[in-house]
Amino acid sequence: MKPKFWVLAIVIAALAAGAYYALVPGHTPAGQPPLANFERAAFDQQFRAAAGETRLLVMLSPT
Amino acid sequence: MRGASAIESALEQFHDPSVRAFIVWEPVLPTDWATPSTSTLSRVRDARALQFWDRKRALSNVLGGPAHFARSAPVNRIEFHMRDVIWDFVALYPPGSDRPSFTGAPVVQVIDDVRNELTRVAGLISLPPR
16 A cells, blocks of 8 residues: 555544544543533532532642 | 642541532643543542533633632632633632632642641541541
């Protein structure tokens, strides 16, 4: 096969891997709910539902 | 990332089930272009934690940004300039309160204050650090 084909195949594979890495969420540890995309209404509801508890709100960069 | 491990270590010392941790991951650094990986999420493995991915940094905006919210608590230890987004940040809300009693950043530097505030607010028994 031509080198051009392999270069193209590698580029496509790299893009696919990058897209997968970027878009597919990781798994939370056992016992936790799955990672949720932040939506204000749902977050507020969960935060208020825990109002009887001591709550920690932590905001972090993943890298 | 060290902030997440620090929060996990604090949670490990407080076994009371009436503590809940809301962990909100958000893109801040140029390297934050992907959703948090399993490895990243495993930094906070306590079952009392709920984890979120806030791709648009909406929570920071909702809270009013660093200038407004981050310093709103009676006790705050904000040790660095956050510019336009609240991050590497922890706030502690006592039971029944919609206002934090403590805010601090960066997390790893204020984690002892978080432990002290947990002890004060929750009246929980602290176990020695591992």
